[in-house]
Amino acid sequence: MDLRSTLLLIGGSACSFKLLNTAVGFLPTPEPSRTKAWKWRNISTSLTHSSLTGAGAVLCFYLQPHIAEDLISSCSLLSHSLVAASTGYFIHDFLDMALNQPLKKSWELLLHHSVVISCFSLAAASRLYVGFALVSLLVEINSVFLHTRQLLLLSGRRNRSGPEILSPRLSLAFSITSWLNxxxxxxxxGFTLCWMSRWLACHSEHMPRYVLMMGTAGLTLISIMNAVLFYKLLRADILKNTSKSSNNH
Structure with missing residues (x-):
């Protein structure tokens, strides 16, 4: 796939996710989330991307295990297409947040997306480091449950200790999703980002300095953001419930 075809795929992906985002707005929406219709559409679109790319990354490594042996120069049509399509999604999501959400609420994700777009664009355009980008897409497997959890909260399907209790069945759904998340x-x-950091350190002599700096800065930023996110999830879904349970006893 030449550069022109790559750019067309990235642009086509961005437009496709925009169309999907628009189409979600015409589907039935749970009543509690209607006041946050944009957020419902945005997370639903993100869930679709995570499902496709998470499964796609696993499929790539299963069908083409040689990619894992050389993350720098190994590149197949499937893996390259997946990275390019994912780049298009992040461009769409960056623009969607920038246009529809205040900067003070979205600056962290905008920064995250800027880093991902830069790294993925380099891989897609040069056809180098595609395997490394593919490893990072394994993170999207967790994003499936992270986005599902967000949609459950938007629809009012919280856990038993939350202010909105619709039924024990829905409470169980949130609890299972929370633990899976x-x-x-x-x-x-956690494991994937640690492995990527170790790999980057071990192969630093095989990379141009600007690529090494870009990868190091990106992984450092994303690792910090993920550590903060994990603490927030742990506090919201586990620690608060444990504390309330102890107080009840």
Missing amino acids: LGTFLVFR
Whole structure:
């Protein structure tokens, strides 16, 4: 795939996710989330991206295990297309947040997306480091549960200790999603980012300095953001419930 085809794929992906985002607005929306219609559309679109790219990354490594042996120069049509399509999604989501959400609420994600777009664009355009970008897409497996949790909260389906209790069944759904989110967070965010950092350090002599600096800065920023996010999730879903349970006894 040449550079022109790559740019067309990135642009086509961005437009496709924009169309999906618009289409979600015409679907039935849970009543509690109607006051936050933009957020519901945004997270629903993000869930679709996470489901596709998380499964796609696993499929790439399964069908083409040689990619894992050389994350710098190994590149296949499937892996390259997946990274390019994901770049298009992050461009769409960056613009969606920038246009619809106050900067004070979105600056962290805008910064995160800027880093990802820069790194993925480099991989897609040069056809180098595609394998490394593919490893980072394994993080999206956790994002499936993270976005599902957000949609449950928007729809009012909180856990038993929350202010909105619709039914024990829905409370159980939130609880299961919460635990799956925390578990996959440790595996597919924590372990993956640690492995990527170690790999970057071990292969630093094989990379141009600007690529090494870009990768190091990106991984450092994303690791810090993920550590903060994990603490917030742990405090909201586990520590608060434990504290309330202790007070009740």
